[in-house]
């Protein structure tokens with residue numbers, strides 16, 4: 001018996017300004033949709049007995065019609081192939097207000113699709129296999145459910161959980177509603193525990209791991225492998241399947257302190273020249289740059305080096321000089337960028353991120369003028 005462990009697919013995710021030339025849709029939304037289809041192509045080719053989706057199927061609580069149809073199409077494909085799938089609600093799928101209801105309810109109507117979105121522990125049986133699923137819920141309730149989670153008499157028993165754990169190298173995503181639990185809550189008697197929430201593939205305990213996301217959803221994920229796991233319960237063998245993604249590079253940080261403009265310009269150009277730009281998403285971080293030095297840089301020629309990139313983010317952290325009045329343009333640039341970076345990383349419900357972005361930038365611009 002083999003299980004596929006997938007998660008954090010975030011269908012409907014959007015970022016940056018670039019739109020896809022064919023469809024006019026946000027390029028990153030198209031990328032995530034493509035990654036989602038590739039994921040299901042791979043699963044159908046591998047033919048596991050059960051698929052476990054460990055949460056954050058959609059990027060938002062109220063997915064767009066477009067995101068819904070992308071997901072629906074792949075779930076129907078899996079249903080036709082008679083491969084069952086359990087969908088666990090994560091923190092991006094759990095409404096903060098009860099009245100919002102869960103979009104997961106709709107999927108109950110598809111044969112072989114088992115959405116799990118209400119509090120407590122849910123037990124699902126697939127022949128010899130028992131799956132116990134713990135959706136995102138109130139922390140106290142979740143801890144209690146995990147405490148009483150014991151092995152029964154099934155040949156194979158696995159768990160599904162969407163949460164963060166303390167003691168990992170990078171354990172917080174900084175989201176307001178994320179859960180951070182003690183690793184001791186993970187029952188080591190289980191054959192496998194499929195975790196969702198962190199976007200990097202990583203092992204937590206001998207039997208518990210994160211499969212990560214299927215695309216790089218923030219610069220903190222640059223350079224990570226993306227894909228999923230197949231676990232053979234009988235042979236106790238784990239297979240990691242890597243999926244193709246759009247290349248993402250985070251360059252630097254370069255420290256600008258004590259450098260002159262010409263020297264820094266060359267250093268930044270060299271850094272940008274060190275990676276393949278065509279179709280990539282690139283960030284270059286420059287720290288401790290005095291505002292005068294920042295203003296003397298030729299930003300346009302740096303941008304020209306990344307002409308073929310899907311997105312270039314130049315992140316200048318301006319040195320705070322206590323005795324001088326900070327340049328207005330430098331402050332504006334920094335705040336502008338700060339806001340866009342922040343927005344690209346937070347879940348937004350019900351309204352378009354692009355609208356928020358435009359309005360936010362307008363407010364910042366107006367504020368600076370005043």
Ligand SMILES: [Mn+2]
Nearest residue numbers: 008056197198
């Ligand atoms: Mn996630």
